[in-house]
Amino acid sequence: MTAAAINSREQALAGGLAFAMHVLFLILLVFGVSWQHQQINTAVVVDLWRDLPVAPPRAEAPPPPPAVKPEPPPPAPKVEVKPPPKPEPAPAARPDIALKEKQDKERKLKAQAAVDAKLRTAEKAREEAVEKKKRAEADALKTKQLADAEAKRAVAEQEKMRAAEAAQRAAAQQREIDKYMDGIRTKVKRFVLVPPSLQGNPEADFVVTLLPGGEVLDVRLGKSSGNAAYDAAIESAIRKAQPFSVPAGDPFQQYFRRFTMAFRPVQ
Amino acid sequence: MSVLSLITGASVPVQLVMLILLLSSLISWYYIFLKVFTLRRTERQTAEFERQFWSGADLKDLFQRAVNARDSAGSLERIFESGFREFTKHRREPGVDVAALMDSTRRAMRATYQREMDKLESSLSFLATVGSVSPYVGLLGTVWGIMNSFRGLANVGQATLSHVAPGIAEALIATAIGLFAAIPAVVAYNRFAGDVNRLAIRFDSFTEEFSNILQRQVH
Numbered sequence: 001m002t003a004a005a006i007n008s009r010e011q012a013l014a015g016g017l018a019f020a021m022h023v024l025f026l027i028l029l030v031f032g033v034s035w036q037h038q039q040i041n042t043a044v045v046v047d048l049w050r051d052l053p054v055a056p057p058r059a060e061a062p063p064p065p066p067a068v069k070p071e072p073p074p075p076a077p078k079v080e081v082k083p084p085p086k087p088e089p090a091p092a093a094r095p096d097i098a099l100k101e102k103q104d105k106e107r108k109l110k111a112q113a114a115v116d117a118k119l120r121t122a123e124k125a126r127e128e129a130v131e132k133k134k135r136a137e138a139d140a141l142k143t144k145q146l147a148d149a150e151a152k153r154a155v156a157e158q159e160k161m162r163a164a165e166a167a168q169r170a171a172a173q174q175r176e177i178d179k180y181m182d183g184i185r186t187k188v189k190r191f192v193l194v195p196p197s198l199q200g201n202p203e204a205d206f207v208v209t210l211l212p213g214g215e216v217l218d219v220r221l222g223k224s225s226g227n228a229a230y231d232a233a234i235e236s237a238i239r240k241a242q243p244f245s246v247p248a249g250d251p252f253q254q255y256f257r258r259f260t261m262a263f264r265p266v267q
Numbered sequence: 268m269s270v271l272s273l274i275t276g277a278s279v280p281v282q283l284v285m286l287i288l289l290l291s292s293l294i295s296w297y298y299i300f301l302k303v304f305t306l307r308r309t310e311r312q313t314a315e316f317e318r319q320f321w322s323g324a325d326l327k328d329l330f331q332r333a334v335n336a337r338d339s340a341g342s343l344e345r346i347f348e349s350g351f352r353e354f355t356k357h358r359r360e361p362g363v364d365v366a367a368l369m370d371s372t373r374r375a376m377r378a379t380y381q382r383e384m385d386k387l388e389s390s391l392s393f394l395a396t397v398g399s400v401s402p403y404v405g406l407l408g409t410v411w412g413i414m415n416s417f418r419g420l421a422n423v424g425q426a427t428l429s430h431v432a433p434g435i436a437e438a439l440i441a442t443a444i445g446l447f448a449a450i451p452a453v454v455a456y457n458r459f460a461g462d463v464n465r466l467a468i469r470f471d472s473f474t475e476e477f478s479n480i481l482q483r484q485v486h
Contacts, residue, residue: 014299022289
């Protein structure tokens with residue numbers, strides 16, 4: 001290879017390398033600095049708690065009250081109605097018919113009494129069984145009512161806790177939104193050039209529409225401050241200050257898609 | 268606030284300064300790479316020729332080879348070639364004085380040596396200039412930008428840091444670019460100056476030794 005060819009090849013190579021070097025440095029510079037920027041934005045998120053938050057209630061239903069199975073009523077004791085004892089064979093005819101009759105009557109009465117007694121005990125047993133059953137049923141009802149009340153109370157408590165939690169969450173979200181709003185306001189204020197002709201501390205309202213990345217889509221004057229120069233200064237400041245840091249997703253759609261912001265020269 | 272917005276937001280003189288600095292940085296990097304290639308190649312060729320020379324090859328053979336491959340010959344080979352050419356030319360003349368013969372040989376070698384050194388040292392001065400001047404150029408851009416930003420501040424009733432900060436950041440970019448151009452240039456200049464110096468010493472000592480060898484041949 002001749003010296004001239006080597007030289008031209010080396011020159012081209014050196015030129016390309018020098019160019020690549022600069023592109024590389026530019027990329028490093030741009031990404032490095034924007035990385036630092038991101039870092040600053042996320043570094044200031046601090047939550048101060050005065051006391052520890054209440055532990056959220058377990059999202060668990062209270063254990064169901066032990067099912068009280070009503071005991072089956074004891075089977076009614078079998079009442080055996082014994083047939084009345086067989087009448088004894090008529091004793092040998094005796095002359096004392098009256099006595100015999102009397103004896104007969106007595107025996108009959110006795111048998112009747114026995115039958116009656118038996119019937120009575122059976123009745124009693126049946127009544128007792130019914131009573132027992134009734135008592136068991138009442139007991140079951142009572143425990144069931146108790147369990148119901150307990151469950152109701154637990155549910156109410158849970159609901160209360162959930163409501164408290166929701167309130168807490170809403171407050172946290174509100175704080176978050178306020179923080180973002182403050183950030184936007186501070187950023188805008190940095191770009192506002194207050195015209196020297198401004199008198200007093202008038203307020204100007206602006207309706208701002210943002211894109212999800214925090215870019216400003218539209219700025220409209222809601223309520224003028226009475227000083228057109230100040231209004232214009234704020235509007236151009238809002239446009240210059242973009243992009244704003246805004247939350248992503250649902251909170252953005254809800255609070256930052258379109259919002260009204262009031263500005264005063266002195267807050 | 269990215270770096271690009273800082274650059275595009277700067278005032279025209281500052282942007283001009285940045286452009287100059289960027290160009291000088293590009294050119295200095297181009298020379299840096301070029302010098303790296305050239306010096307490495309020269310070093311390799313010098314080592315190769317020294318090896319051939321001291322391995323006891325015939326001087327006429329070496330000379331023939333140097334003449335044939337003139338295009339791709341290294342600096343040391345060229346010095347050898349010019350010296351040997353002068354020597355053989357004068358030696359054939361009848362009744363030549365040894366001192367005069369050696370003087371003219373040495374002069375021929377010195378001339379080639381200086382030409383080669385000039386080639387090696389070329390564009391080193393550019394690196395030195397960029398290394399020493401571009402911080403000042405960047406500083407000029409910064410001072411200009413800060414002057415502007417303070418002048419703008421005079422029109423604002425209440426000055427806060429947020430009014431001044433963007434202007435100063437824009438201005439400081441110019442110094443950053445100046446330093447970015449200067450640092451590699453200075454480092455490369457020092458490195459290359461050292462390399463060229465070492466090559467020069469090698470060439471010099473070779474010239475002396477070669478003169479001795481030629482002088483011995485005359486007797």
